[in-house]
Amino acid sequence: MIDEKAAAEAARKQDENYINNALVDVYDNIMRFEEQQIRGSRFRDINARELHIVHAIGLHDHKTTTQVADEFRMSKGTLTAHLNNLERKGYVIRQRNPADRRVINLGLTSKGRLLYRTHDAFHRRLVKSFLHGMDDDDRQLIKQALMNLEQFLDEAQKK
Amino acid sequence: MIDEKAAAEAARKQDENYINNALVDVYDNIMRFEEQQIRGSRFRDINARELHIVHAIGLHDHKTTTQVADEFRMSKGTLTAHLNNLERKGYVIRQRNPADRRVINLGLTSKGRLLYRTHDAFHRRLVKSFLHGMDDDDRQLIKQALMNLEQFLDEAQKK
DNA sequence: CCCAATAGTTTGATGTTCAAACTAATTGGG
DNA sequence: CCCAATTAGTTTGAACATCAAACTATTGGG
Numbered sequence: 001m002i003d004e005k006a007a008a009e010a011a012r013k014q015d016e017n018y019i020n021n022a023l024v025d026v027y028d029n030i031m032r033f034e035e036q037q038i039r040g041s042r043f044r045d046i047n048a049r050e051l052h053i054v055h056a057i058g059l060h061d062h063k064t065t066t067q068v069a070d071e072f073r074m075s076k077g078t079l080t081a082h083l084n085n086l087e088r089k090g091y092v093i094r095q096r097n098p099a100d101r102r103v104i105n106l107g108l109t110s111k112g113r114l115l116y117r118t119h120d121a122f123h124r125r126l127v128k129s130f131l132h133g134m135d136d137d138d139r140q141l142i143k144q145a146l147m148n149l150e151q152f153l154d155e156a157q158k159k
Numbered sequence: 160m161i162d163e164k165a166a167a168e169a170a171r172k173q174d175e176n177y178i179n180n181a182l183v184d185v186y187d188n189i190m191r192f193e194e195q196q197i198r199g200s201r202f203r204d205i206n207a208r209e210l211h212i213v214h215a216i217g218l219h220d221h222k223t224t225t226q227v228a229d230e231f232r233m234s235k236g237t238l239t240a241h242l243n244n245l246e247r248k249g250y251v252i253r254q255r256n257p258a259d260r261r262v263i264n265l266g267l268t269s270k271g272r273l274l275y276r277t278h279d280a281f282h283r284r285l286v287k288s289f290l291h292g293m294d295d296d297d298r299q300l301i302k303q304a305l306m307n308l309e310q311f312l313d314e315a316q317k318k
Numbered sequence: 319c320c321c322a323a324t325a326g327t328t329t330g331a332t333g334t335t336c337a338a339a340c341t342a343a344t345t346g347g348g
Numbered sequence: 349c350c351c352a353a354t355t356a357g358t359t360t361g362a363a364c365a366t367c368a369a370a371c372t373a374t375t376g377g378g
Contacts, residue, residue, distance in 0.1 A: 126311065129308060129310075
């Protein structure tokens with residue numbers, strides 16, 4: 001009886017441990033895989049950072065430099081440097097906003113849009129594998145767990 | 160009937176979308192929070208990278224420089240630089256291995272061990288919040304999802 | 319019409335990273 | 349037992365990412 005309880009407790013601890021490590025490893029593994037995929041594609045000249053900037057610029061949003069920099073919590077100067085590279089390589093275009101000529105609206109070239117869609121498809125495959133064999137209820141549970149985590153981080157960060 | 164089906168499908172897509180974004184954001188949020196926690200603690204002089212190196216060195220493992228560098232997929236030269244900093248700040252000690260004097264075994268000072276435990280406690284709180292309100296079955300499901308993802312990444316990486 | 323505020327770029331300094339050269343120690347074949 | 353090859357870790361030099369602060373161009377309120 002007591003042994004059973006202790007065994008269950010030990011199993012719980014072990015699961016939590018696994019989840020802990022997996023949570024931490026997930027991102028590194030995704031990043032590494034993204035990088036590797038890109039190396040073997042026609043987008044060889046892009047690194048993970050640049051890929052994510054292309055993704056943040058998006059297909060239709062016409063975001064500004066400041067918006068994207070804030071999203072990445074990156075200084076505007078740093079983003080300017082990345083944008084220079086991405087423009088030179090033909091993924092991104094800067095469009096001066098005619099209504100306010102201080103503002104630059106960012107857009108993707110057709111090459112940039114292709115990269116965006118390729119990356120997006122990769123992520124959809126990723127989530128499909130993550131949710132493999134799960135029904136609606138299961139999916140809700142996963143979603144709940146991630147929402148818990150976001151809430152915890154948000155709240156802890158606030159104070 | 161058909162509307163219902165279409166609505167369920169749309170809800171599924173939306174959930175998958177949420178999960179996709181959350182998965183990607185999780186790591187950044189965790190990193191940012193770790194960094195912030197540390198800034199407000201007595202370990203102010205440590206950044207996230209260094210924290211993770213301290214964690215990798217661990218309490219009792221006596222790992223070598225090469226082992227840790229491989230773990231982080233980081234060149235040995237880069238790790239050497241970090242170790243110099245961590246040693247100077249009093250978190251890490253290098254111990255020449257007497258059986259093979261080429262080898263350095265890495266260890267933590269008492270300050271390093273304290274940092275390790277603080278960080279470990281933080282991660283346990285994180286996982287607890289992630290699993291808030293869940294029973295054994297739920298936990299198994301989460302674990303399964305993470306295992307799916309790891310397997311997907313492993314396999315995709317192999318070929 | 320002026321000037322404070324804003325968007326983005328440039329600049330200079332700092333820190334991270336890597337690959338290659340290097341040093342010291344070990345090992346194995348002759 | 350020696351020396352050539354290998355291995356562990358460090359040093360070095362170059363490339364790149366990053367930031368904060370100075371700067372330029374533009375806007376909009378008084």
